[in-house]
Amino acid sequence: MKLSPSDESFKPMARPIVLVKRSLKKGAAIELHQHDWGQLLYAHRGVILVTTATAKYICPAEQAVWLPSHVDHEVLVLTDCELSSGYFEQQQTPKLPNFAQVISISPLLKMLIIEALNIPANYEWQSPAGRHLRLIRDFMTLAPAVETSLPSPTSVKLLYIAQQLNETPEDIKSLEEWGKLVGASARTLSRNFKKETGISYTSWRQRLKVQAAIHLLYRGKSVTEIAFQLDYESPSAFICMFKKNTGITPSNIITRSSL
Known part of the structure; x- marks a missing residue:
């Protein structure tokens, strides 16, 4: 079943970092698209396959795909999954690579992401919620790469x-x-x-x-x-x-x- 990217994929970002969640069924496919900002794709339950023009990235629950801005990609859902998408303005990610990469998600980073899904969209950047999201960004820069891309x-x-x-x-x-x-x-x-x-x-x-x-x-x-x-x-x-x-x-x- 072909799906469109989430609405947040194309809206102007209301805040420098935004997290959204989607529940997807096995076999769902998110059509080819790209963003003006970086994206972290993380299925904290289930497994996804992300395909770009140059490689395939398969991600179980311990891993995520980092996609810099303007990288065409599509997503195939291999099992029922809970998919979290983190969107990051470019100035928020100078220490992350300018190419697609699979990274390891530690138990701490997993919990930070899951808890952040409860943060309202209109949070204040200098509030505890903003610090929470910046902490996710900082832990992403420390996450080791997993060399399983094809x-x-x-x-x-x-x-x-x-x-x-x-x-x-x-x-x-x-x-x-x-x-x-x-x-x-x-x-x-x-x-x-x-x-x-x-x-x-x-x-x-x-x-x-x-x-x-x-x-x-x-x-x-x-x-x-x-x-x-x-x-x-x-x-x-x-x-x-x-x-x-x-x-x-x-x-x-x-x-x-x-x-």
């Missing part, structure tokens, strides 16, 4: 490979095998993959599997089922890869999102 290659051959793998993340073809299909050497594909995405083919495949695993976890699949579906030799090998890339175990993803 950058998109740009050349025709690599785009074909990426699209095929997005449809079947468990595919075990080597670069040599892909090279035979698209008419390029494994060395050329490897070099161009790093050049176009900024990460190696191996790292890209791991991030793809992390995103696929998060989606499968929220569909009720067990860690063991996911490990074998994604062609890992054992659940422990899969858990090790997942934790290396996200900082937490697959089971913690589900446990924390239900809190």
Whole structure:
């Protein structure tokens, strides 16, 4: 189901920082749009997939997507979720990156965001409510980045490979095998993959599997089922890869999102 962005997405901001909340059902899709200000997209229950022109960002409840101003993006809701959107005037975020990024949401930052949803829209900037929102901004600048975004290659051959793998993340073809299909050497594909995405083919495949695993976890699949579906030799090998890339175990993803 296609949805429009919230009204606050396009209204002139009444205050330097504004937080709004939306309850969204699984399968909802917020159409492509951009803002004149920065945005923090955080599903404190459930999981969302944010897509920009250059990458995909999947976020369970322990993570959020930071989007600077004027970045086209769309949102797909992978499970029923409670979505919080924080809007920040540009002068409020000089220490945040000028590119889209997934950040880790600590328990403290989570509680600050949830409590801030009760702040009225006409709060005074110098009031305790204003200080509360500035504290969220300050903690965002300290939040560690989570490198699970999936950058998109740009050349025709690599785009074909990426699209095929997005449809079947468990595919075990080597670069040599892909090279035979698209008419390029494994060395050329490897070099161009790093050049176009900024990460190696191996790292890209791991991030793809992390995103696929998060989606499968929220569909009720067990860690063991996911490990074998994604062609890992054992659940422990899969858990090790997942934790290396996200900082937490697959089971913690589900446990924390239900809190």
